[in-house]
Amino acid sequence: MNRPVAFVGAGPGAPDLLTLRAADRLRHADRLIWTDSLVCPAIAELVPATCERIKTSHLTLEDVLPLLIEGHRAGLRVVRLHDGDTALYSAINEQICTLNDAGIPVEVVPGVSAYQAAAASLERELTVPGVVQTIVLSRAGGRTGVPEREQLERLASLGASLCLYLSARHVEEVQQTLLQHYPEDTPVAIGHRVSWPNEWLAIVPLKEMAQTSRDRDLIRTTLYIISPALEHGPQRSRLYSPDHDHLFRPGR
Template structure:
């Protein structure tokens, strides 16, 4: 059976690729990549003989036609997605259509923007006694959101809330969040995190929209709303001398 590698490119920097992702890129005979969201330096990791097809102007049907055609020719095909393909990657419809043609896929994960943002800030998003849950979501926008997952319901939890694809609606997002989070809750705003033109800033929740407007943000932007972004002296019990576990007796 023919197989296509759906590869996560990570947040932007080429040195954040996994070893498996790098291997598939270096051995690819055909690269079909999301050029509007992925750094060109990652696409350049392929061989000089690799055929490259940018997809920013293509429809799903056109992309699928390319994938199917090249796979049926016996080519080693890589479908390169930004971030992690299993998160807002629109891969389920691709997998389904390829399966109908007898083409299998392998999925290679990539580092997501929320992970890269927390790392760049040198912050942990799960602090004992403060917050232990991370929620990944987005504002409704044109494609909508299931009723149970509306921002109001997610905000009630008070978790570390990571919002993708929401910069166009940031005023509405801020207004909703202020109902559930204190106005001084830190918000990390990350634009093209780990790219050469990265912009990253922490602002109070009540300045979230203004900071976004001032920077002119409308795409490739992530928001992390979390009390964990404040300075804390809380510590985990894991390394406490009072904590017994399998490898250390109390």
């Protein structure tokens, strides 16, 4: 059977935040190739006892690709498990291109992203009428950099709900840049290992973002959400307003 190699988003960490499709692929896997440095170990435990589990924290792309190709050609159900959502910073593109060149079919299963899990845990909505209607997902430049048009200064100038991944190592620089565009008391949600058993999640003023990160010794698996929407307020959406008519609720 020509089974596709499944690239699966593990979600933020909690096994019950996996999609049903992701859980199904894991429960039927013959070979699991997983990002053990970023994925909660409890998720890797969902595979069958007979499944071969291969950690990738010490491997290069050149090590991983033969494991995907050989597993597929041997008729195995191969699952490549990435943290979070496959659409964000998962590095699946170069893997899929190689598999395509080898004539191997692939399947991509999305996952819940950490920013979604963090907002849910905080019981917040990141798009609030009259406050903010845009969410930006990005990261600090770091070693791999970002395109000039996507520099943090430009993104911050929008004043949107800004979700920053992979940025804890550069938090002092990030804070300085953000303070040029957001008031210093703008709420910032800092999430470390969101939805893991040892999750740490708090809201602090922007001016305390860097110091809090240093105090908690946060580096990896840390998310920052900078948004005025994190403050609870009385703003009401017009969607359910009595004077707002639409297709399913015509005006009287």
